[in-house]
Amino acid sequence: MYAILDIETTGGKYNEEGITEIAIYKFDGEKVVDQFISLVNPEQPIQPFVVNLTGINNEMLRNAPKFYEVAKRIVEITTDCVLVAHNAKFDYRILRTEFRRLGYEFERESLCTVELSKKLIPGLQSYSLGKLVRALGIPLSDRHRAAGDAQATVKLFKMLLNKDVEKNILKTHIRKEPKRSLDTKLVHILEELPSSTGVYYFHDENGEIIYVGKAKNIRKRINQHFTNENAKSREMQKKVASVSFENTGNELLALLKENQEIKELKPKYNRALKRDIFSHALYHFKDDNGYINLKIGKASRTKKSITTFSTLRSAKNSLQAWIEEYELCSRLGGVHNGSGNCFNYTIKSCHGACIEEEPAEAYNERVEKLITRYSYENQNMILIGRGRDIDEKCAILIEDGEFKGSGYFNLNYQINNLDIIKSIITPMRNNRDAQHIIQSYLRKKHHFKIVQLSVHE
Template identity: 60%
Template sequence: MYAILDIETTGGQYNEEGITEIAIYKFDGHEIVDQFISLVNPEKTIQPFVVKLTGINNAMLHSAPKFYEVAKRIIEITEDCVIVAHNAQFDYRILRTEFSRLGYDFQRKNLCTVELSKKLIPEQPSYSLGKLVRALGIPMADRHRASGDALATVKLFKMLLAKDLEKEIVKSFIKTEVEKGLAPKLLDIVSGLPSTTGIYYVHKENGDLIYIGKSRNIKKRVNQHFTNGSTKSKKIQLEVFDVTYEETGSELIALLKEAEEIKVNKPKYNRSLKKTIFPWSLYLEKGTEGYLSLKMQKTDARKKELASFASHAEAQSALFKITDNYRLCQKINSLEAVKTHCFPFELNQCNGACIGKESPEEYNRRVEDFFENNEYQNQNMIIIDRGRNIQERSAVLIENGTFKGYAFFDLNYQVNNIEILKNIIIPMDSNRDSKNIILSYLRKKKVFKTLSF
């Protein structure tokens, strides 16, 4: 649990500042579950430049509660939380100073979104909150007021959690819980999970990941792990301490994240992703007569495939469809073993390449047409799909034929402005697996839409 906060002060000499406004959003990593926002009477004069910056003046604070009147609420809402703030060193210092004046030693673990942003979103021209969220397309209201700045920090932190592929932020939180000796039972773990699409992470007691999975129903899938009698499931049941999750809405993003994060984190109960993730592929070959053929074969990592498939039946079905759509020849594509012409020739669905009636040049042009239209190589495209809620959409970015990563957006200008989209993209590796996952998904699933740029 995180307490994401922002504090406005009077300004003045170091450790003599007073709090004029505080906003705290309690955030469980997915949504806000509690909040506290209040003006505070600092019992001292606000510096003129601060009045101009925040719009908070002395008159506004006369009837506001003094710090000791809100201190209990601050302690309660931040209990068992990691404090998160933009420039956390400042906000945490101000809080500790105010509590020390009351004779209370206020201590919480804390994270700074400035430092996290520098690590996870490098090469930004500025890491000030206003300029950073503007570059990321995060809407912001009431700049330099505690509630507006804290809410923008919530949205920024949610994006940083998604970009943290090695899950260092979440791991550190789990270790914090372990220090308190908490040991939730399997039933408690399942009850806290959503019945939505996403990725789930099984942690043992020291925070280490032991298994990563994806599902269209996270709660149901984890429950299966906890009730299954297989050797692997029993080991997971014995070692599990907590299960964290990340909702994706889009099954495509869940598939891509699962493949990449297993490679990055190498959980011991995940089988390494091998080439057999898509064991059947289509390859382009040139026969002795000069005709280009599409051959369905076992996947060979040494060769460049046109497309890959999860099963022989899927590959065969796709090859029949391609052959039909492009008026190719079933005999040349080894879908029909005959000595003369193929059967579709009798139905006027093949131009006769199987018996030399059509020249290799004419036939091969249609094969090349398939190749150009069914590969995203050299293409610039955005795949728009479901988001994590009804207002949100997801975007998968492919630039110059290279998979760049994904993002979530709720404003059209974020996806229509390619520079903003690039800033909010969570980068991922472009490799054979990601390419085949995307192509396979586009073949089998209906996405919201695709955009070219």
């Protein structure tokens, strides 16, 4: 659990500043579960330049609670939490100073989003909160007011968690969580899990990830792990100390993240990916008469294919449907062998390419449409789907025919700005399995919108 906060102060000499406003959002890694926002009477005048910056003046704070009146609430909302702030060193110092004046030693683990941003989003011109969130397309209102800055920091931290592909933030946090007894451990873990779509991680008592999975319903799937009686499940039940998860908002991104995490993290209880998750592919070639032929074959890393399939049956079923949809020749489409006219010609669904009655140019035009639709080679596009929240969208970037990564955005204008798109995208590995996942998913009924980008010169 995290306590994401922002503090406004009076300004003045070091360690003599007073708090004028505080905002704390308790964040579970996915959503805000509690919040505390209040003006605070610092019992000292505010520096004029601070008044101009924040708009908070002495008159506004005359009837505000003094720090000792809100101290208990601050302790409660931050208990068992890691403090997160933009320039955390400053906010943490101010809080500790105020508590020391009351004779109380306030101690919490802390994370700084300035330092995390420099590590996870390198190369930006400025890491001030205002310029950083503007560069990332994160909405920011009430700048230099505690609630507005803290809300922006929540959105920034959520993006940083997503960009932390090595899961260092997560693993460090879990290592510091209090350990539960084995008897009640699994029940407590299940109580805290959502019913959303995403990726989940099993951690051992040292915080190390020992298993990665994906699910449409995380809680339901993990309950199956915890109630399964096979040897592997029973061993994992003993080893798992905690479960973390990442809500992806949609199944496609969950599939892609699971594929990458298993390859990158190599968890102990995941089967090694010794073979590709696809077995067959659709290829094309031109015959001596200039017609494009289609052919299903074993998937090969050395041959370029239109698209890939998990099984031979799915390949044949898809090809048969496409031949009907695009009114192609069943013989040139690789469904039937032989010579002369194909069966589809006899039922008037083939225009006669098999007997050179239809010109190659006209026939190939329809085949090219099929190839363009089901292969994203050399294409530049963004797949836009459901995000983690109602007002959020997911973006998956394909550039020059390569899967580049994914990210989330709230505002429509962001998707029209390629620089902002690239800044919100968390890079992911482009491999044949990822390509297969995307292509096979898009062949099914899906809710993704495809936005074509201009082709690079």
